[in-house]
Amino acid sequence: MMAQIIFAMNSFLNKAFGFDPTIHKKSREITAGITTFLTMSYILAVNPDIFRPLAEFGMDTGAVFTATALAAAFGTLLMAVLAKMPIALAPGMGLNAFFVYTVCLSMGYSWQFALTAVLIEGILFVILTLTNIRSWIVDAIPASIKNAIGAGIGLFIALIGMQNAGIIVSDPATLISLGDITSGSALLALCGLLITVPLMVRKVPCALLIGIFVTTIAGIPFGITQWRGFVSLPPSVSSTFCQFEWNNILCPDMFIVVATMLFLDIFDTMGSLVAICTQAGFSREDGSIPRINRAFMADSIATIFGAIVGTNTTTTYVESASGVSAGGRSGLTAATTALCFVLALFFAPLFLAVPSAATAPVLIIVGLMMVKPIKDIPIEDFSESLPAFVTLVTIPMAYSISDGIMLGVISYSVINALCGKFDKVSIPMWVLAVCFICKYILL
Numbered sequence: 001m002m003a004q005i006i007f008a009m010n011s012f013l014n015k016a017f018g019f020d021p022t023i024h025k026k027s028r029e030i031t032a033g034i035t036t037f038l039t040m041s042y043i044l045a046v047n048p049d050i051f052r053p054l055a056e057f058g059m060d061t062g063a064v065f066t067a068t069a070l071a072a073a074f075g076t077l078l079m080a081v082l083a084k085m086p087i088a089l090a091p092g093m094g095l096n097a098f099f100v101y102t103v104c105l106s107m108g109y110s111w112q113f114a115l116t117a118v119l120i121e122g123i124l125f126v127i128l129t130l131t132n133i134r135s136w137i138v139d140a141i142p143a144s145i146k147n148a149i150g151a152g153i154g155l156f157i158a159l160i161g162m163q164n165a166g167i168i169v170s171d172p173a174t175l176i177s178l179g180d181i182t183s184g185s186a187l188l189a190l191c192g193l194l195i196t197v198p199l200m201v202r203k204v205p206c207a208l209l210i211g212i213f214v215t216t217i218a219g220i221p222f223g224i225t226q227w228r229g230f231v232s233l234p235p236s237v238s239s240t241f242c243q244f245e246w247n248n249i250l251c252p253d254m255f256i257v258v259a260t261m262l263f264l265d266i267f268d269t270m271g272s273l274v275a276i277c278t279q280a281g282f283s284r285e286d287g288s289i290p291r292i293n294r295a296f297m298a299d300s301i302a303t304i305f306g307a308i309v310g311t312n313t314t315t316t317y318v319e320s321a322s323g324v325s326a327g328g329r330s331g332l333t334a335a336t337t338a339l340c341f342v343l344a345l346f347f348a349p350l351f352l353a354v355p356s357a358a359t360a361p362v363l364i365i366v367g368l369m370m371v372k373p374i375k376d377i378p379i380e381d382f383s384e385s386l387p388a389f390v391t392l393v394t395i396p397m398a399y400s401i402s403d404g405i406m407l408g409v410i411s412y413s414v415i416n417a418l419c420g421k422f423d424k425v426s427i428p429m430w431v432l433a434v435c436f437i438c439k440y441i442l443l
Helices: 002-017 026-040 043-057 061-083 095-104 111-129 133-140 143-165 184-201 207-218 252-280 292-309 320-325 331-352 356-370 372-376 382-397 401-418 427-442
Strands: 089-091 168-171 175-178 314-316
Touching (some): 002 331, 026 207, 026 331, 043 061, 043 095, 061 331, 111 252, 143 356, 143 372, 143 401, 207 356, 252 427, 292 314, 356 372, 382 401, 401 427
Antiparallel strands (some): 089 314
16 A cells, blocks of 8 residues: 555656656755755845835835745746756846836836836747747847846846945945945945855855844844744735736837846846756757756746736746755756745745845845856957947946846947958847947937
8 A cells, every 4th residue: 555655656746747766866856955945045035125125116025025935936836847857946136136226216117017027028938938039039149248248237236235235325426435334234234244255165055045144133233133023924915916017018118128138037047047957967968958948938937927926037046056966856856945935935024024234245145156257258359348348337337237238239239340240240139239229319
């Protein structure tokens, strides 16, 4: 009888998550799933904090927390079932900053407008996954610009973290300057950085999460951390559920916003999937990855779901590599991570009590990690490095990811044309460059 139960369970796990008892071990897969959750669970504290400036416009921070956890749980479970890979998803870093600080605070659109853009982007991602257009878009953007986009977003995220903590403040004479780092949130954030970095250097598991909570606790005596409890029912998402704005979907800015989200999502997802699948040994001899289209589909459907419940684009997390390192090789790992996100819903007071000073060190460290691609930019070739540099510096300095991408595409096309290197600029790049030039001239 027991043997039949075990056989039935293994049969179910194999069909649902690709778990093979002759190759995989349940305990190892479950441990790997928990490891992945602990490594990326910082998003449950960071994402609501990123969205906090929109609270005064009616986007409830508690609802964002619940939407973040639900999108992560749904997307990760979908990855487990569709692609049967040990890969987790959650609302993306960089994409959340674009949503809040570029679309809403810089361009002046409502958060409902931004959620509508996320929904449209998710639908388009589904269509692109069913066709070969996705590869066409990815191949159209030069590698130097792709690398600069990632590095520029890293600087942008780090800047946001330092501003939220008061390390960097506005200045009427120099635009920005160093804040008072000897007291208050700025001092606590710097202390949090000194706590978190040594943990990472020593390769302590869950270093980012530990750093967040130690810094949060340290802020209680100084009144920076407002303790709200430990366990409760999840905050309602009724205020953000299906809050779409349809009257602006045909405006030019909607095209720019959706295109930017789509580019960022495609590059982020493809890069993370390739890195994780290579580490897990899924890649074939020709470099192709089995079931990668299913992984893309899980990512795109999760983005649609995230927009419905009220959060930014959901994407594949490279932190899934921690679970792969722990031995995760099947969808059971991802299913375990998804279950952990569901359980985290009941610890909303704990995550929402985290102050900006505690999330700032994570934003700075994540920003550093995202700057890594800059080493792959050919600095000596000015036809490549100058457009990349324009992209890199515009994103943080103009406080706009979309402007950085647009100016990078325009400068790359024009500079290479003036240098007589017409063959380097693809037709899709010219189409994008002309569209972006018209946007600046006409709008």
